[in-house]
Amino acid sequence: MLFSLRLNIVMNPRRLFFQHIAQTSDAPLAIEIKKARGSRLWDRQGKEYLDLIAGISVCNTGHGDPSVIRAIKKQADHYLHALVYGEMIETPQVEYARLLAESLPPSLNTVYFTNSGAEAVEGAMKLAKRATGRTQIISFNKSYHGSTQGALSLLGDEYWRNAFRPLLPGIRRLDYDSPEALQEIDRSTACVLMETVQAERGVYAPSPGWLHALRKKCDETGALLIMDEIQTGFGRTGTLWGFEKYEIAPDIVLLGKALGGGMPLGAFIAGRELMGKLAVDPVLGHITTFGGHPVCCAAGLAAMKTLLRKDLPARVAKKEKLFRQLLQHPRIVALRSAGLLIAVEFDMPATAKKIIDHCIAHGVLTDWFLFAPHCMRIAPPLTISAREIRKACAVIQAAMNSL
Numbered sequence: 001m002l003f004s005l006r007l008n009i010v011m012n013p014r015r016l017f018f019q020h021i022a023q024t025s026d027a028p029l030a031i032e033i034k035k036a037r038g039s040r041l042w043d044r045q046g047k048e049y050l051d052l053i054a055g056i057s058v059c060n061t062g063h064g065d066p067s068v069i070r071a072i073k074k075q076a077d078h079y080l081h082a083l084v085y086g087e088m089i090e091t092p093q094v095e096y097a098r099l100l101a102e103s104l105p106p107s108l109n110t111v112y113f114t115n116s117g118a119e120a121v122e123g124a125m126k127l128a129k130r131a132t133g134r135t136q137i138i139s140f141n142k143s144y145h146g147s148t149q150g151a152l153s154l155l156g157d158e159y160w161r162n163a164f165r166p167l168l169p170g171i172r173r174l175d176y177d178s179p180e181a182l183q184e185i186d187r188s189t190a191c192v193l194m195e196t197v198q199a200e201r202g203v204y205a206p207s208p209g210w211l212h213a214l215r216k217k218c219d220e221t222g223a224l225l226i227m228d229e230i231q232t233g234f235g236r237t238g239t240l241w242g243f244e245k246y247e248i249a250p251d252i253v254l255l256g257k258a259l260g261g262g263m264p265l266g267a268f269i270a271g272r273e274l275m276g277k278l279a280v281d282p283v284l285g286h287i288t289t290f291g292g293h294p295v296c297c298a299a300g301l302a303a304m305k306t307l308l309r310k311d312l313p314a315r316v317a318k319k320e321k322l323f324r325q326l327l328q329h330p331r332i333v334a335l336r337s338a339g340l341l342i343a344v345e346f347d348m349p350a351t352a353k354k355i356i357d358h359c360i361a362h363g364v365l366t367d368w369f370l371f372a373p374h375c376m377r378i379a380p381p382l383t384i385s386a387r388e389i390r391k392a393c394a395v396i397q398a399a400m401n402s403l
């Protein structure tokens with residue numbers, strides 16, 4: 001026993017990673033991360049990376065936000081897990097729920113905290129079925145809502161879904177931003193679940209007219225409108241919530257990623273009366289042991305306070321503009337952005353891969369999109385400076401020139 005422990009300590013972590021960590025990719029980045037601060041990461045060999053993906057839209061206030069670290073340490077000193085969700089009054093949880101409710105439209109005032117985004121999706125689907133007594137759920141082609149069985153059933157791409165059948169029955173997938181699709185919503189529809197901006201498709205925002213018509217159709221048919229702000233929330237698109245720009249409110253909003261300030265946390269948020277359906281017939285309509293963990297809520301609360309104090313969402317438009325100005329090149333086929341959620345489109349996946357690989361080799365961390373491997377992802381911490389943007393874009397330009 002002791003021998004094998006000692007052996008592991010002297011073994012190469014890279015080797016352990018490939019030996020003992022379940023691999024789901026044929027080409028993981030496998031950067032041995034040592035430290036992260038602001039928009040920068042360092043590996044164990046001391047190489048510095050400028051982070052253009054923020055842990056996939058998580059670290060909106062930057063890595064190592066000092067107020068988040070302080071909040072985590074303080075909460076850890078008081079208590080960690082006390083009891084399953086919803087029994088104890090835990091100060092970080094109730095304070096965070098209040099701040100979220102105060103920052104959302106008044107109709108979204110009751111928070112159910114989960115462990116992840118996908119779990120928030122699951123809870124919201126259950127709530128919609130329970131509240132409407134209907135079974136049909138509508139989602140959209142090229143949408144991503146998570147990898148659990150229910151969330152996967154919504155996923156709008158056959159390649160990623162097919163191997164895991166049978167999936168949830170009663171799901172219909174329509175075309176996003178398509179007026180014809182709205183005709184399919186009727187009185188059998190429990191909910192329409194959509195991303196405010198389709199991220200993994202390569203950043204597609206809906207037209208305001210379509211979204212208003214969708215809201216109207218949901219009102220007419222009694223279907224609940226659920227907006228997934230897991231990637232677009234917390235200032236990513238330039239307003240605190242992505243739906244704010246459209247001047248509509250969903251019946252249920254889904255949060256995750258930046259919600260936890262770098263810790264695992266998700267939430268579905270609805271009105272008090274609607275959410276109350278999970279307390280009757282059956283009681284305990286949704287259960288989680290760790291959802292709303294006090295340390296995660298303390299971290300998320302601190303991060304959201306930083307976001308609001310520094311008014312980070314208001315600074316997004318200027319940074320988006322700078323990226324757009326600096327990223328002009330014959331290799332770029334299209335550039336779509338919703339604030340600091342940017343897709344740089346190339347002619348084919350192989351081109352994007354070469355450019356992404358070049359960037360990473362030269363210290364700029366970027367990525368592709370699940371349904372758009374021909375696009376490069378730019379979604380940095382919202383705290384990224386103009387200097388860092390210029391530096392990153394110079395590397396991207398060099399990568400494009402090198403082809």
Ligand code: PLP
Nearest residue numbers: 116117118144145146230231256
């Ligand atoms: N919804 C959207 C829009 C996402 O981008 C993701 C994750 O990438 C999820 C839901 C699922 O969140 P999680 O990975 O925390 O389960």
